[in-house]
Amino acid sequence: MNVIYTILADKRFLWLLFLINGAGSIYGYIWYESQLATTPSIFIPFVPDSPTASLFFTFVLLAFILGKNWPIIEALALITLVKYGIWAVVMNILSLIVLGDLSWQGYMLIASHGAMALQAILYGRFYKLKLWHVLLAAVWTLHNDVIDYVYMHYPQYPGLELYVKEIGYFTFWLSIVCIGIALYYVRIMKQGKNFHIPSYHS
Template sequence: MKLSFFWSREFLLNRSFLWLLFLVNLAGTIYGYIWYEYQLIDTYNTHPLWRIVFVPDSPTASLFFTLALLYLLFPPHRPSRLVSIGRSILEALAVVCSVKYGLWAVAMIAAGAWQGADLNWKHYMLVTSHLGMAFEALLFFRFMKAGAAALIVATGWLFLNDTVDYTFGVFPTLADELDDDLSAVRAFTYGLSIFSLAAALHVWWWHRKKV
């Protein structure tokens, strides 16, 4: 069996593999929301309720991708225009959010370690899982219906999230070593939103060109 088989449509869209991927992502999503438990409680107690939506970045990205997998497991037959638009936006959110927050978490862990933060097994687990988020989103994007317009709309959500995070202080908890680098973290976060859009558009254009 050639290694390329594991990147093929036949393997990736196999229902057994899709169900496994769905369950893994669902479990990761639930764990992610549990990880944010204390920050969610603090935000609920000290901020207007609407800001709580912008707190759990990575698990929400994972949730988008988990839901997008359902379209591959149960593709709608003759969907209405509204359903098609909803699917495109959800898939676009799944891709740009997974790429952005997958890479963001790895970068923040690495930056903290560079400045002396201690790493434990949880950090290595987070690095592995978040790299997986970014990789699987770009890998499966070729099977999704989202196009350039949906990706741009989804990136608007990223910019809104960035603005709320760093205007009202509901961004993910950082290592103490990064507290004096908040302006650089904010600039990097906005830049990563643009990069995520560019990466998704590149994959979309490349696969569209092949068809």
């Protein structure tokens, strides 16, 4: 295991990322507060996409801190973090192009969501994914797309309302790509090329 993965597996670094992702998840749910207030309760679990993705990863980190793997959560975190990390970066750049300006929060979202996608990929070698984990996570992810762009409970970005159909199409194929990434990691697991998080309680 090279120096990068040694740092990623260090308990102090895991705790740091755990706190960052936990705080980011809370901030994300607050960001969605106004939209959630007008969302029917049956759709609420599928509206705050990014904070739910980072919450999945927060639980992945907690498992790592405990020296464990929770593969179904790992599959959900991998697919949704990469998907919504990339998605938010693209949407904020599109907002900048359409509106000609972007608030400091927009630039902060670009940086933070880019980091979300990156951390999910970096920790991929520590996952213990099997095909059925990815398939279940894929159902969640594609179902979420249906809620967003069939029932129209997608994340609301100023100035992008005219492009909802195009955004929905992009989002669907982004989901497919991210599911493909998770399947790639399943292949790595089968080849025994994954790493193990140390058991800090042994």
